[in-house]
Amino acid sequence: MLFRSFFSRTLAAGILLLPSVLAGEGKWTPQQVLQLDTAALQRQGLQIPVSRLWDPARGTRLLAATVNIGGCSAGFVSATGLILTNHHCLFALVQEYSRPDRDLITNGFLARTLQEELPGKTTRVTVPRKFTDVTKQVEAAVPTGADDLARNKAIDAKEKELVAACEKKPGARCRVAAFDGGLQYVLIESFELSDIRLVYAPPRAIGEFGGEIDNWMWPRHTGDFSVARAYLDGKPYRPEFFFPVSTAGVKPGDFVMVLGYPGRTVRSLTAAEMAGQRDSYFALRAEVYGEWIRLLDETTRGSAAGTIAVASTQKGLNNVAKNAQGQLAGLKRGRIIEKQAQLEARVLAWAAQRPAFAPAVAAKNELDALTEKRRATAVRDFLLASIANGPIALRQATQLVRLAAERVKPDMERDAAYMERELPRLRDRLERDQKSFFEPADVALLSSLLRRLQAAGQSPLASAPDVNALYASTKVTELTGRLKMFTETTEQLRARHDPLLDLAFALDPALRALDQANKQDDGAVARLRPAWRRAVIAFAGKPVAPDANSTLRVSFAHVKGYSPRDGVFCTPQTTLAGMLEKDTGEEPFDVPASVREAAARIDPAKIPLDFLADADTTGGNSGSPTVNGRGELVGLNFDRVWENVANDFGYNPDIARNVNVDIRFFLWLLKDVEEADTLLKELGAAPAR
Numbered sequence: 001m002l003f004r005s006f007f008s009r010t011l012a013a014g015i016l017l018l019p020s021v022l023a024g025e026g027k028w029t030p031q032q033v034l035q036l037d038t039a040a041l042q043r044q045g046l047q048i049p050v051s052r053l054w055d056p057a058r059g060t061r062l063l064a065a066t067v068n069i070g071g072c073s074a075g076f077v078s079a080t081g082l083i084l085t086n087h088h089c090l091f092a093l094v095q096e097y098s099r100p101d102r103d104l105i106t107n108g109f110l111a112r113t114l115q116e117e118l119p120g121k122t123t124r125v126t127v128p129r130k131f132t133d134v135t136k137q138v139e140a141a142v143p144t145g146a147d148d149l150a151r152n153k154a155i156d157a158k159e160k161e162l163v164a165a166c167e168k169k170p171g172a173r174c175r176v177a178a179f180d181g182g183l184q185y186v187l188i189e190s191f192e193l194s195d196i197r198l199v200y201a202p203p204r205a206i207g208e209f210g211g212e213i214d215n216w217m218w219p220r221h222t223g224d225f226s227v228a229r230a231y232l233d234g235k236p237y238r239p240e241f242f243f244p245v246s247t248a249g250v251k252p253g254d255f256v257m258v259l260g261y262p263g264r265t266v267r268s269l270t271a272a273e274m275a276g277q278r279d280s281y282f283a284l285r286a287e288v289y290g291e292w293i294r295l296l297d298e299t300t301r302g303s304a305a306g307t308i309a310v311a312s313t314q315k316g317l318n319n320v321a322k323n324a325q326g327q328l329a330g331l332k333r334g335r336i337i338e339k340q341a342q343l344e345a346r347v348l349a350w351a352a353q354r355p356a357f358a359p360a361v362a363a364k365n366e367l368d369a370l371t372e373k374r375r376a377t378a379v380r381d382f383l384l385a386s387i388a389n390g391p392i393a394l395r396q397a398t399q400l401v402r403l404a405a406e407r408v409k410p411d412m413e414r415d416a417a418y419m420e421r422e423l424p425r426l427r428d429r430l431e432r433d434q435k436s437f438f439e440p441a442d443v444a445l446l447s448s449l450l451r452r453l454q455a456a457g458q459s460p461l462a463s464a465p466d467v468n469a470l471y472a473s474t475k476v477t478e479l480t481g482r483l484k485m486f487t488e489t490t491e492q493l494r495a496r497h498d499p500l501l502d503l504a505f506a507l508d509p510a511l512r513a514l515d516q517a518n519k520q521d522d523g524a525v526a527r528l529r530p531a532w533r534r535a536v537i538a539f540a541g542k543p544v545a546p547d548a549n550s551t552l553r554v555s556f557a558h559v560k561g562y563s564p565r566d567g568v569f570c571t572p573q574t575t576l577a578g579m580l581e582k583d584t585g586e587e588p589f590d591v592p593a594s595v596r597e598a599a600a601r602i603d604p605a606k607i608p609l610d611f612l613a614d615a616d617t618t619g620g621n622s623g624s625p626t627v628n629g630r631g632e633l634v635g636l637n638f639d640r641v642w643e644n645v646a647n648d649f650g651y652n653p654d655i656a657r658n659v660n661v662d663i664r665f666f667l668w669l670l671k672d673v674e675e676a677d678t679l680l681k682e683l684g685a686a687p688a689r
């Protein structure tokens with residue numbers, strides 16, 4: 001469908017060769033991949049037919065081994081359910097089992113038997129099975145003359161209906177994904193595995209070597225990998241397909257593919273919308289989360305238990321805050337918004353002369369106006385939305401209050417986050433939270449949030465409550481009290497007169513109003529974006545991959561260095577020797593003694609560690625299998641270079657580099673440092689060819 005205009009033009013001209021734009025830019029959907037020209041891809045280095053990537057009829061082949069693990073990507077790497085992903089993707093599971101006297105974060109973890117593997121309370125994996133275009137059904141569900149809120153409601157209801165039918169199959173987890181804001185809707189059926197156990201995590205000093213200093217940077221020397229195993233009915237899961245692990249390695253110029261679940265990019269936004277994202281989202285993330293990181297540092301200093309409890313939250317905030325700074329810097333440096341405005345002007349002029357694209361002009365103007373309108377409440381809206389990422393207790397209280405109100409409604413009429421299908425995971429989360437709760441840290445974050453809400457004006461609260469008193473008497477922060485609240489009605493929750501629940505009740509109208517405003521805007525975007533995108537894609541005259549939306553994508557790339565700035569060129573591969581060079585003995589550059597000793601027995605310059613490629617990736621691609629032209633696993637994507645963080649707004653081939661960990665380093669570590677023979681045997685690394 002996305003190719004229709006392109007194909008009709010090229011067919012008319014008598015050519016059907018897809019251009020060499022295929023490597024580099026584009027997070028291609030499985031459906032798009034099948035329409036790509038194998039010969040063109042083979043010229044780039046693909047050694048298998050594209051049909052080996054995905055068999056839509058049977059829902060199998062390489063992409064069936066590419067799974068989603070809690071918003072990250074991962075790959076099956078053994079016939080008995082081993083899953084390889086990033087260390088940072090399984091970090092919360094490592095943190096779940098860490099205690100001051102058994103600090104798995106610092107020491108790492110290796111299960112030497114199946115019995116020793118550690119089940120994650122909230123870790124889940126989805127395996128892709130089927131993609132069905134449901135655009136016509138979704139569009140037909142919208143009544144003529146519907147306003148934007150009604151449009152959103154109708155689309156939402158149709159999606160819920162399609163999902164419910166899809167999930168009748170045992171183990172199925174389904175969603176309807178909108179592409180290009182509603183130009184296309186696809187029903188995605190996956191198989192969900194909810195028993196996921198930790199098998200291996202390296203010490204943090206390897207998995208996160210370089211810490212926040214090296215994060216989003218190159219040159220890099222991080223061993224960002226961990227291993228889990230999926231179970232079904234208490235037995236190791238046998239995947240339909242798994243990636244053979246290759247020891248053949250990569251070298252500059254080699255073809256690679258990155259397969260995974262990129263989360264969200266904003267390249268299809270108008271220039272004005274991009275400016276809105278910059279000011280009302282990334283700038284606020286950098287500022288607010290920057291403060292929260294400092295508060296977590298201060299309140300846990302000197303407490304081993306506190307440090308472990310907040311480790312996962314803090315790591316997440318650090319990653320997101322530095323990313324936000326990278327987005328801001330990259331937008332400026334690459335003049336991305338200015339370039340988008342120039343492109344837009346050309347599309348507008350082109351569309352204005354073609355009656356078929358007349359709606360695009362009006363749509364674009366209306367999209368711009370929507371963004372401008374939201375600026376007035378941007379700070380307050382951001383803070384309210386950030387309840388999800390900050391003080392744990394307030395997030396829990398708002399969820400409990402909302403759950404009680406939603407539960408009395410028929411399932412299909414509830415807010416999607418509180419439908420029956422979500423309740424087991426919501427309960428698991430409320431339980432799991434206990435391992436991340438540290439009261440002094442939570443008090444500090446809540447105080448900051450409330451102070452900022454007051455300062456932003458239009459605060460939903462008449463006055464800020466006394467936060468210390470509130471934590472002293474609430475039962476929300478106690479596991480048993482909280483789980484009891486999980487089943488209570490609104491009246492029961494109110495009757496408790498719990499100060500934290502009361503705060504959540506006081507915030508509830510504002511949270512609902514924000515929800516409504518978002519839904520109304522979503523309805524407008526579903527009406528406007530397709531018209532605008534149709535014009536942009538027709539104007540481009542070539543296949544255009546849609547923005548990332550947490551669905552399965554493929555990026556074709558090559559191993560490649562880059563020039564981050566004038567006079568500097570970075571080569572694309574690092575080795576263990578570089579890690580040893582960076583070793584200061586102090587966090588975050590403290591190479592573990594076991595690694596130093598093993599490295600002394602070999603030539604560390606011969607152990608490849610990380611490598612760059614020009615794959616088109618974003619957050620969510622963490623843990624993506626990076627495979628060679630034969631579809632064998634050669635690495636794992638885990639990051640991008642600093643100059644490329646803002647590629648979420650626009651791809652620039654000069655600086656578009658993703659950072660991968662070389663599978664050969666992982667294998668060396670398992671063999672020479674961990675002596676993990678059983679695990680290595682199960683991985684059965686394919687010999688070099």
Ligand code: GLU
Nearest residue numbers: 618619620622638639640
């Ligand atoms: N380190 C990145 C993250 O955690 C990986 C994906 C990306 O390139 O954004 O979000």
